[in-house]
Amino acid sequence: MSDNEMNTEYIFDSAPAENVSDIMIEAKGIKRCFKLGSGEDFYALKGIDIQIPAGKLTILKGRSGSGKTTLLNILSALDEPTEGEIIVDGHEMNEKEKELLRRYNIGFVFQSVALIPIMSAYENVDFGLRLAEYDGNRDARIRQVLELVGLTSRMTHYPNQMSGGEQQRVAIARAVAHKPKVIFADEPTGALDTASGLAVMKLFQELVYKEGITIVMTTHDPKLMELGDVVYEIEDGEIVER
Secondary structure: OOHHHHHHHHHOOOOOHHHOOOEEEEEEEEEEEEEOOOOOEEEEEEEEEEEEEOOOEEEEEOOOOOOHHHHHHHHOOOOOOOEEEEEEOOEEOOHHHHHHHHHHHEEEEEOOOOOOOOOOHHHHHHHHHHHOOOOOOHHHHHHHHHHHOOOHHHOOOOHHHOOHHHHHHHHHHHHHOOOOOEEEEEOOOOOOOHHHHHHHHHHHHHHHHHHOOEEEEEEOOHHHHHHOOEEEEEEOOEEEEO
16 A cells, blocks of 8 residues: 555545544634735634534535635635644644645535636546546546536537536536545536526535535525535624524
8 A cells, every 4th residue: 555545544534424424524713814915914714613524515605705715725725724723534634634635535616617628528537537646447437427417428528519517517527536535616606507506506416415425615696505414604704604
């Protein structure tokens, strides 16, 4: 077993989601301070305490500027808190473990989809698998996840040949292909019409159920709130509803 394999196993328990009732990620006293041009301190987060359950869909809701994306970035180890700690699977990670977490155990979905325009849907998913150093049968896994998101017939199409909803589904397929434990999605339905947005939410629910993935997503759309297993409302950098 390589050092990387030992480290990634240490970060996450290998038990199936249905046997784990524990918390996947816990935030304790998270504050995030930014320096304004005037030199004053601005606290985007003001002492956040939340728990992200394993194998569930957790929604961080709030209007633009509420701090939800800042919190998502900290939960996913893309950013560091000014104060507080993030516990992942019962363990506070060092920098090396955070790097391994991002590379092997996390998938990201963004509002802008961020597909590579010169690659087909199949090639975009394959690119994600190569970056994650996936050691299984890549072709089989690509076809499996594209079928999961309903795009088997579109796998040879390029992003400019697909609708916004289809592009987002390719982005989701790419995010889940390497079998991460957690998917972080920042306003994944923000650029979609209502029908496409609800289709993405249904897909997230299926991923939680079928693949045992933990999903954390941000949104400001009130129509989507009831679809989450857990919902946290953020206002001015604080949790205001549980």
